[in-house]
Amino acid sequence: MNKLTRKLLLATVGISMGAAAHAADFINVLTGGTSGVYYPMGVAVTQIYGKAMPDAKSSVQSTKASAENLNLLQAGRGEIAFALGDAVGSAWKGDADAGFKTPLNKLRTIAGIYPNYIQIVANADSGIKTLADLKGKRVSVGAPKSGTELNARAIFKGAGMSYSDLAKTEYLSFGESVELIKNRQLDATIISAGLGVAAVRDLSTAIKLVIVPISADVVKAIGEAAYQPATVPANTYTGQTADVSTIAIKNFLVSHSGVSDDMAYKMTKALFDNLADLHAAHGAAKAITKEGAPLNPPAPLHPGAIKYYKEAWLLK
Secondary structure, three states, rough: HHHHHHHHHHHHHHHHHHHHHHHHHEEEEEEOOOOOOOOOOOOOHHHHHHHHHOOEEEEEEEEHHHHHHHHHHHHHOOEEEEEEEHHHHHHHHHHHHHHHHHHOOEEEEEEEEEEEEEEEEHHHHHHHOOOOOHHEEEEOOOOOOOOOHHHHHHHHOOOOHHHHHHHHHOOOOOOHHHHHHHHOOEEEEEEEOOOOOHHHHHHHHHHOEEEEEOOHHHHHOOOOOOOOOEEEOOOOOOOOOOOOOEEEEEEEEEEEEEHHHHHHHHHHHHHHHOHOOOOHHOHHHHHHHOOOOOHHHHHHHOOHHHHHHHHHHOOO
C-alpha cells in the first residue's frame, strides 16, 4: 500500500467514524404543530437533553403529530417522539384503517406521560351544543391520519355518526382550524391535546365558544381501553364556566430499536431527573409522574428505559 492510498484510507475511516459518532449523538425530538402541546413540551425535552447530555446534539421538529411521528421513528428519522397511546397501539399492530399498512415493529416505548383531552370546540353562534348538533355543520377533524383524526373517527363511531353527516369535513391543524372558526368559515373543530392548549385559549379570547360534551355512553360504545371518561374543569378556558364531560387518552414518548440501549437509558434518566423543568413547560405536563411512566406501554418498553425504571425501583 503506497502512502497516498494509506492516507485516503485513513481519511475515509475517519469520516465514517465521525459520521457514526455524530449519528449516535444526535437526538431529534418529534412533536406536533406549534399551536398544540407537543411542541412546547418538545422544546423543553430538547433543552433538558442539551443540559444533561452536552455531547449530544438535540433538536426539535414540528410535525403533523402522532401518526407521522411513528412512521418517522420506524424509518429511523428521529430518536424520540410524542404520540397518543391509541395511535401507538394501532401502529404496533399494523392497523390499516388507522393509516399503518404494516406493523411498525421497531417502535419502543420510553415513557407514559400526560393525558390528552378530546376537546370538541364550537363557535357559540353556530348553535352547536351536543355531538348530534354537529350534523350539517362545517367541522375540522384534525390533520389527516393524525392522532386527533383517529380520535375523531372513534368518537363519531361511538356516537352512531360519520363524516358523511357533516356539511363539510376539513382536515386541518389546530392553528388553521381556529383561524377558520374566527373567520366564520368553520363551525367547530376537534382538538386532542392537553388541557389549556394554546389554540383553544386563543380562540376563547377571540369569540364566545362552546366545548361540546362527550358522554360516558359514547366512551363505552367506543370500547377501547385507551379511551377513558374525563372532565374539562370549569374555567380551563375564558368563558367556560362549567365542567364538561369528555374523553382522555394517555400520551407516550416513543423511540425505536435503532436507538442504542445506552442512549435510551440516558434520555429516560434525563427526563425524570429534570421532571420539574418538564412540568414548567406546560400546564398539561404537571400530570407526568415517574411512577406512571412505565405502566401499560402500547409498544414494548425500550431496554434502555427498562434499565432506568429498574434502577429507580419502578420495575422489578
